[in-house]
Amino acid sequence: MGLALVSALECAAEGVPFARDAGIPVSAGIVFGLLAGSVLVLRRKWPIAVVLVAIAITPAQMGFLMGIVGLYTLAAAELPRRIIVALAGMSLLGTMIVTFVRVKQDMARGDLTLGDWFVPFAAVTTSLGLTAPPVLLGLYVGARRRLMESLRERADSLERELQLLAERAEERAEWARGEERTRIAREMHDVVAHRVSLMVVHAAALQAVARKDPEKAVKNAALVGDMGRQALTELREMLGVLRSGEAAQRRTAPASASVPAQVRAAVPASASASVPLAAVGVAAAAAASRAAEEEGPWLSELEVLIGQSAAAGMVVDLSVEGAVRSYAAAIEQTAFRVVQEALTNVHKHAAGAKTHVRLAHRMAEIAMQVENEPPPEPASAASAGLPSGGNGLVGMRERVLGLGGVFVSGPTDAGGFRVSAVIPSA
Structure with a gap:
């Protein structure tokens, strides 16, 4: 707003000689200058219009401040470069022509006594001095503003990430x-x-x-x-x-x-x-x-585990197929726990039942199966007072599936129960 006021006062002052040269009332020249200079208030919203008005009143030798500020705002704005270059070229050409004509007229009246070389020199230097600095400064400020906005956006994006x-x-x-x-x-x-x-x-x-x-x-x-x-x-x-x-x-x-x-x-x-x-x-x-x-535990401790169940009165039959070899700790631990929990379930739910434990070492997997026959006395489990929370089978399934294996459990046709698991060895 301050620059627009200064521009309006400048154009009003320059409107006095313009009115005298044009042969119109001085008041008309002042009013015209005030109206033309106040256009600078629109420079942020419509910078192109401000530059066009400045170019239009250049022949009347008015609006120097408006032209400089308008070109700076135009160059700093988010506009295509071709538009900025075109308007800057028009302003440069208009200022050069007006300066050339005015200097030549002054030399013809005798106000200037320099050689003919001074006319083009004055026209070129004046036009460049009024056009190039605001345009270059505006381009620099616009580029810096865009760079800061880009860095701010990147910082926000990094913070979100x-x-x-x-x-x-x-x-x-x-x-x-x-x-x-x-x-x-x-x-x-x-x-x-x-x-x-x-x-x-x-x-x-x-x-x-x-x-x-x-x-x-x-x-x-x-x-x-x-x-x-x-x-x-x-x-x-x-x-x-x-x-x-x-x-x-x-x-x-x-x-x-x-x-x-x-x-x-x-x-x-x-x-x-x-x-x-x-x-x-x-x-x-x-x-x-x-x-x-x-x-641990390890599969090598499986015989000790079965021996403990046998000492408790369970008849356990262990059979091993394939060449015995060592596995990763997680695999051996899971295989041992499956057999252990299956034997625990036999103690809980089928006390006294004969149980068969089978372990098979295959090419790329290890398989185990624990199957018990029907208990001789169905009421023995209840008399032992062994509670069951139902978490044993869930835990076995989670262990086996966690290693990419297969787990199956359920009653047999003969009235017993079978637990089977297959675990990849690699």
Whole structure:
């Protein structure tokens, strides 16, 4: 608005000599100058119109400020370059012609006594001086403004991407923690259910023979003690895995302090807080899983497992097919737990039933099957008082499917129950 006011006053002052030369009233020249100069107020909205008006009043030697400011605004605006070049060329040509004519007239009247060379020189330098600087400055300012807007957009986009990464990292950490909780729950179920089931069976046998056969009662009591100690040992191992995961989390947490200050400044507050914590959660869960896999159990302990069930009164038949070889820790652990949980279910639901355990080492997979015959006394399971939460089969299925295998379970035609699993060996 200030520039428009100055331009209007300038054009009004220049309208006085224009009116005298044109032979019109001075007041008309002043009003014309005021109207023409005030067009500069539209320079941001319609820069092309301002430049065209400035070019139109150039022959009247009016609107020098309006022409300079109009060209600057035109060059800095978001307009095609051909339009800017065309209007700048028109302004340059118009200023050059007017200056050439005015200087030649002054020399003809004797106001200037220089040579003929001065006429084109004055026309060229004046036109360039009034056109080139505002156009170049406008192009520079426009380019800088567009660059800053592009950088701002990139910064906003980077902030959104970092926020999205932080959310995804937090989701991965939560998923890893959930997976670890599920794995620990499966391990606890397998260890506690199997050992405690055997302890309950032996305790029931101990109660039955305590008075009739003291030697057998002592033997059963010793077996109960051994089962309890084994259960405590496995529980301690699992607690050690959990503590090692917590220690890994404490060791990983200070790593966030080594992040450069520039990176922390560029990341949103929520993202900078979520990324390290999420990374710690994933690292801790991975460390705990690796430690658990290294602890076992292994397939080489399968005969001991079956021997414990046989000591509890179960008739177990073990058959192994194919060449025995070692597998990855996760595969051996899953195969062992499937057999262990299947035997636990036999103790719970079919006490005294004859059970067949088959293990097959094949070319690219390992297969296992645990099948029990109908129990001789259907009420024996209820008398043993063994509860069932229904999580055993779910845990076995999750273990096998997690390794890309196949799990099938269900009753047999003969009245028993069969659990089958096939796990890829690679």
